[in-house]
Amino acid sequence: MRFKFFLYFPFLIALMAFSNGSSIKLALVKYQGGGDWYANPTSLRNLSRFCNKNLDTDLDDNYATVEIGSPDIFNYPFLHITGHGNIVLSDSEAENLRKYLNAGGFLHISDNYGLDPYIRLAMKKVFPENEFKEVPWNHPIYHQKYDFKTGLPKIHEHDGKPAQGFGIFIKGKLVCFYDYECDLGDGWEDPDVHHDPENIRMQALKMGANIVQYAFSN
Numbered sequence: 001m002r003f004k005f006f007l008y009f010p011f012l013i014a015l016m017a018f019s020n021g022s023s024i025k026l027a028l029v030k031y032q033g034g035g036d037w038y039a040n041p042t043s044l045r046n047l048s049r050f051c052n053k054n055l056d057t058d059l060d061d062n063y064a065t066v067e068i069g070s071p072d073i074f075n076y077p078f079l080h081i082t083g084h085g086n087i088v089l090s091d092s093e094a095e096n097l098r099k100y101l102n103a104g105g106f107l108h109i110s111d112n113y114g115l116d117p118y119i120r121l122a123m124k125k126v127f128p129e130n131e132f133k134e135v136p137w138n139h140p141i142y143h144q145k146y147d148f149k150t151g152l153p154k155i156h157e158h159d160g161k162p163a164q165g166f167g168i169f170i171k172g173k174l175v176c177f178y179d180y181e182c183d184l185g186d187g188w189e190d191p192d193v194h195h196d197p198e199n200i201r202m203q204a205l206k207m208g209a210n211i212v213q214y215a216f217s218n
Contacts (some may be wrong), residue, residue, distance in 0.1 A: 001108075005007040009145050009184035026212070033088030039112050040082055050188075050205045051212050055145055059212075068116040069093035075168075078215050079107045082185045083116040087122050094125040100124070101168075101175045106215035109178040110185035115157050123168065124177070132178060133156035140218070141165070141177060144210040153177055153203035155187040157194065173218065176209055184208055 015019070030037050031154045044063040051057045053075050066072045069092055073079060079100070081087070085154075089097070101107060104188035109119055120132065135141060142148040143163075152163035167174045187204020196204075 006152060016195035023058040023060040025060045025062065025064045025076060026074065026078045026080060027066045029073075029081045030065055030067045030081050031081070031083075031087045031089070031093075033086035033118065035085035035087045035115065035118065036112075037081070037083050037087075039084060039113070040110075040185040040189050042190045043082075043185045043194065044080060046190065047188045047205060047212070051209050053214055055209055057212070057216075069096050071082040071096070073097070073105070077105060078184070078212060079105065080110070082110045082112045085110050085118065087115065087118045089122045089125050089217050092124075092176070094122075098126050102170060104146065105175070108175040108211055108215075109176065110183060111178070111180050112183060112185060113156070116180060119178070127168060132168060134163040134165045135174065135177065139167075139174070141174060141214040144213040144217075146210050146212070148156045150208060152182045152184075153200070153207055154182060155200060156183040156194075157206045158183065174214070177214075178208075181196075184211075200212070 017124055026048055028044055045061045047077055048059040048063065049059040051059055064076055066076065069090065073096065116136060123132065137149065137151045142151055152165045154163045158181050159183040164180045166178040168176040184204050184207055187201050191201060
């Protein structure tokens with residue numbers, strides 16, 4: 001029943017997250033191919049707590065872990081993919097994710113350095129007719145609770161390139177947001193993991209909160 005409820009009424013799931021009703025969970029995606037999908041074990045927990053404190057959401061900080069080909073993904077309005085390496089989707093997994101995104105679900109991808117060439121191929125399998133497009137700085141995802149006038153903050157250096165936000169749009173609606181050369185997920189981790197300066201970590205959490213708020217209100 002939860003599957004059917006979210007599939008046809010995604011806006012009601014979003015409403016629950018911003019009310020005092022039952023809490024819902026963000027979900028970490030488990031995928032095949034050898035990449036470390038489990039790379040940032042504390043990030044979604046900390047992001048959920050930050051959103052609860054600053055957006056008045058009621059997210060369960062015990063996030064879920066779901067396999068990308070499972071119908072269980074439809075129980076979660078927000079999926080998160082991260083890792084450093086390879087990700088491979090079967091035909092059925094790609095179809096499952098395509099149905100999820102077409103039904104109103106939202107996917108956030110965070111390149112933890114090394115994911116980029118693989119995730120682009122994987123998402124091309126999900127939407128063969130669609131390409132990642134750079135999300136313009138005036139897009140609402142950058143101007144929710146927190147205002148990011150010049151797009152994504154730079155959290156980790158990686159190759160020294162500027163941080164960029166890419167998206168997949170369906171009928172003009174952003175359904176997948178991909179942070180590249182940014183590493184928001186690392187910035188959400190416990191402070192003693194990467195020893196990021198507090199202002200940098202706060203920038204990562206604020207941008208993460210914007211993504212959550214956008215996903216649940218659009």
